[in-house]
Amino acid sequence: MASAPRSPMAAPRSFVWSRRVFLTLLTVFVAVPVWVMVSSSLKPLQDVSGEFRWLPAELTLSPYVDIWSTVPLGRYFVNSLVVAGAATVCSVVIAVFAAYAVSRYEFRGKRFFTVTVLSTQMFPGILFLLPLFLIYVNIGNATGVALFGSRGGLILTYLTFSLPFSIWMLIGYFASVPRELDEAALVDGCGPLGALLRVVVPAAVPGIVAVTVYAFMTAWSEVLFASVMTNDTTRTLAVGLQAYATQTEVYWNQIMAASLVVSVPVVAGFLLLQRYLVAGLTAGAVK
Numbered sequence: 640m641a642s643a644p645r646s647p648m649a650a651p652r653s654f655v656w657s658r659r660v661f662l663t664l665l666t667v668f669v670a671v672p673v674w675v676m677v678s679s680s681l682k683p684l685q686d687v688s689g690e691f692r693w694l695p696a697e698l699t700l701s702p703y704v705d706i707w708s709t710v711p712l713g714r715y716f717v718n719s720l721v722v723a724g725a726a727t728v729c730s731v732v733i734a735v736f737a738a739y740a741v742s743r744y745e746f747r748g749k750r751f752f753t754v755t756v757l758s759t760q761m762f763p764g765i766l767f768l769l770p771l772f773l774i775y776v777n778i779g780n781a782t783g784v785a786l787f788g789s790r791g792g793l794i795l796t797y798l799t800f801s802l803p804f805s806i807w808m809l810i811g812y813f814a815s816v817p818r819e820l821d822e823a824a825l826v827d828g829c830g831p832l833g834a835l836l837r838v839v840v841p842a843a844v845p846g847i848v849a850v851t852v853y854a855f856m857t858a859w860s861e862v863l864f865a866s867v868m869t870n871d872t873t874r875t876l877a878v879g880l881q882a883y884a885t886q887t888e889v890y891w892n893q894i895m896a897a898s899l900v901v902s903v904p905v906v907a908g909f910l911l912l913q914r915y916l917v918a919g920l921t922a923g924a925v926k
Contacts, residue, residue, distance in 0.1 A: 680896035687891040702896040706883075709893055714872075715879035716901070722790050722875060723858035726797040730805045730854040731847060733798075738809030739835050743821065753810065759803040764863055771796055772867060788870040796864045801854040808853075812846030813839060848912050856905055876901045 679687050680702050682695045706712050740746075741753060775787040786792030816839055824834035840847065862877045869875060880897055883890045 676895045676899060679892055680899055682892055684890060684892050687895075702890075702892040703900070705890075706893045706897045706900065709890060710879060710882040712876075712879065712897060712900075715874055715876045718790065718869075718873055719859060719876040719901075720904075722793050722797070723855050725790075725794045726801060726858040727851055727854040729794065729798055730801045731851050733802060734805035734809050734850060735835075735840065735847065737806045738813050739839060741806075741810050742813035743818070753807070756803045756806050759800070760807075764800060767799060768864065768867060771799070771864075775868070787868060788873060790873050793865065793868050793873065793875070796868055797854075797858045797861065801857050805850045805854055808850055809843070809846055812843055816842050852909065852912055855908065859905055 674693075678693065678695055681698050681700070683697060683699055683701075686692070686696060741749060772787065775792050779785050779787055786795065820838045820842060821834045824838045825831075829837060860877055861875075865875045865878045869878065880894060880901070883894045883897065
């Protein structure tokens, strides 16, 4: 029986097989480290410290129980949720109003503002570490407001690099929303704020979700500033995981178990918001 003729628009067979091989290799490249983490988290410590085996000789769930008592992981978890959540909310709220003003109104210094916002992404974060440290210490000495070593100080720190990118991204997305929607809302009796909240924001949900995911993931996994700007009480997960390595022992199975546990909120949020994230990253790219 003759095979069905190929469509003129179909991709060449060489491209199809190359794509399959590439995706297979990429899947293996991603899946192997995850499997090592999962298998190591289910092994006793002596098995993890000994000769590596792909399959655990003995399965145990004790690492997932011990991670909460070996170090105060629960406190680190709460700190990360509070800091990342507050930094995300502040970034999104401020970015929405700032991006709407830039995309809809003409004002003196508009171009300078947008270029300045974008230029902040050119510098590595370590350049801001010492200045922020000195500013927080001096503010604390002068006013008694403890920014250094506090959650509030860490939230302000994360805003310095998540807010500029959020504003820049939403400027492009709001610019792709037709201005006729604003004009129709104004004709119906809404003010500028009402047009923003009732018309533009619902139309820009994918872009706002993309900014939200970016801001949360950035704050959740940040290590540099969290290692300097926190203390034993305000330490976050990204820094707290190193506490499983002591001077006498490294609890590799608990490190793997804790790493899997702390990644659950980010992975779950990404899977739930994936369709909005993809739309938000692409819809504002072309006006």
